[in-house]
Amino acid sequence: MFYLIFVVYMLSAPHAVFSESGSHSLWVFATFLTGDSSVPFPFPEFTAVIMLDDIVIGHYNADERNFVSATTQETVNVTEQVTISTVCKGIHAGMKTKAYYLIDYLNYTRGLHVQQRLVGCDLLRDEPGRMMTLEAFNGESGFERRYTVQGEQQTHWKWPVIKSRAQLEYDAWLYAHFYRPLCISQLRKYLTKEKKRVMARVKPRVRVIKRYCRETDVVQMTCLATGFYPRHINLTLLQDGQPVNEERVTGGELLPNPDGTYQMRKSVELSAEEQREKHTYTCTVTHLSLDNKLDISIEPGPDPVIVIPSVLLLLCVFGLIIAAFTIWRRKYSQPEQIIYIPASADNQTTEQQQL
Known part of the structure; x- marks a missing residue:
C-alpha cells in the first residue's frame, strides 16, 4: 500500500524532486501515522521506502527495526543494514516529535494524521549534486531544505521553529557534512549493484x-x-x-x-x-x-469516413456466402470413383465404375 502511495506521490510531485536527465538519485520516503487510538487502521506507525531513481531498493521495518532489501537476492551486509537502520530510526524519532507538536499547534484532536518526509540526493554526470528534504503534514507542505551543488544551504519554514538556534546550526552542519556525503556514498553503491536495471533503455x-x-x-x-x-x-x-x-x-x-x-x-x-x-x-x-x-x-481535420449503405453491405455478405457455398458444392458433388483390381494375377485389366 505504501509503495503505491510513494509512487503516486513521486509522480505528482514538482519536477524539482526528479533528477535531471543524465543523473541518478537516491530517495527515502517516510510516513508517520498517528491519531485517535479508538480509530483502528491496518498500517504500521512508521514506514520508510528507499528508491534508486524509480526502482524500489527496499523498505525499513519499524517493528523489527531493520532494512529489508527488495531488489537483490543476496543478504544485506551488516554495514548497510546498520547505516540505513540508523538513518531511518533518526527520521522516525524526528517525525514523531514534530507530529505531536503540530497536532497541538494546529489544534487537531481526533482522527488519523499523516506526516510525510521526502529526503534524498543525486549525482549529476557522476559528480555530487543536490540534496533535498521536503515535509508535509496532512497533505500541507510546511518545511523545505535544499543543499545546492555550489554548497549553499537554503531552509524554508512554514511551521513554527521548535528548536533553538544552536540546534538549528547543528542540524545544518549534520546535513551538509554527514547526511549528504552518506547519501552520495550509498547512491554510488546502489548504482553499481543495479547498473543493468538503471541503465535500461526502452524506446517509446x-x-x-x-x-x-x-x-x-x-x-x-x-x-x-x-x-x-x-x-x-x-x-x-x-x-x-x-x-x-x-x-x-x-x-x-x-x-x-x-x-x-x-x-x-x-x-x-x-x-x-x-x-x-x-x-x-x-x-x-x-x-x-x-x-x-x-x-x-x-492532419488537423477529421479522418475521412467511408459510408457503405446497409443494403449494399448485406448484398456483399450474401454474395460471399453464395460464392463459398458454390465452391464447397463443386468440391464435394463430384461422383465417387471406385477402382476394382481383379484378384487374379493373370488379369491385368483395371475397371472403373461411376456410381
Whole structure:
C-alpha cells in the first residue's frame, strides 16, 4: 500500500524532486501515522521506502527495526543494514516529535494524521549534486531544505521553529557534512549493484489519436507516447513548427505502466475555423533511447469516413456466402470413383465404375 502511495506521490510531485536527465538519485520516503487510538487502521506507525531513481531498493521495518532489501537476492551486509537502520530510526524519532507538536499547534484532536518526509540526493554526470528534504503534514507542505551543488544551504519554514538556534546550526552542519556525503556514498553503491536495471533503455511507442465531435465540429488531437524507460521524456505539440500555447494543451502528466515503463499524452482541441486555416501540426518526441528526434505529422481535420449503405453491405455478405457455398458444392458433388483390381494375377485389366 505504501509503495503505491510513494509512487503516486513521486509522480505528482514538482519536477524539482526528479533528477535531471543524465543523473541518478537516491530517495527515502517516510510516513508517520498517528491519531485517535479508538480509530483502528491496518498500517504500521512508521514506514520508510528507499528508491534508486524509480526502482524500489527496499523498505525499513519499524517493528523489527531493520532494512529489508527488495531488489537483490543476496543478504544485506551488516554495514548497510546498520547505516540505513540508523538513518531511518533518526527520521522516525524526528517525525514523531514534530507530529505531536503540530497536532497541538494546529489544534487537531481526533482522527488519523499523516506526516510525510521526502529526503534524498543525486549525482549529476557522476559528480555530487543536490540534496533535498521536503515535509508535509496532512497533505500541507510546511518545511523545505535544499543543499545546492555550489554548497549553499537554503531552509524554508512554514511551521513554527521548535528548536533553538544552536540546534538549528547543528542540524545544518549534520546535513551538509554527514547526511549528504552518506547519501552520495550509498547512491554510488546502489548504482553499481543495479547498473543493468538503471541503465535500461526502452524506446517509446508513439501514436496520434483524433476524436471528432459532430455537435461542436471540434477535433481533439492527442499525441500518446507509451512504453518508454527511463521516465525522462520531452513530448511537444507543434503548430507550424512552434510549440502550441501551454494554456491550450491538456494532459502532460507522467504515468506508470504495469510493466515498469511510463506513458505520457498531450491533447489540443481545434475549432472548425482552425481546421480550415490549414495549419501544420506535429507531435515531436525526444528520449534517451532515440538517436534522433521523432516527428509525426498530424492532419488537423477529421479522418475521412467511408459510408457503405446497409443494403449494399448485406448484398456483399450474401454474395460471399453464395460464392463459398458454390465452391464447397463443386468440391464435394463430384461422383465417387471406385477402382476394382481383379484378384487374379493373370488379369491385368483395371475397371472403373461411376456410381
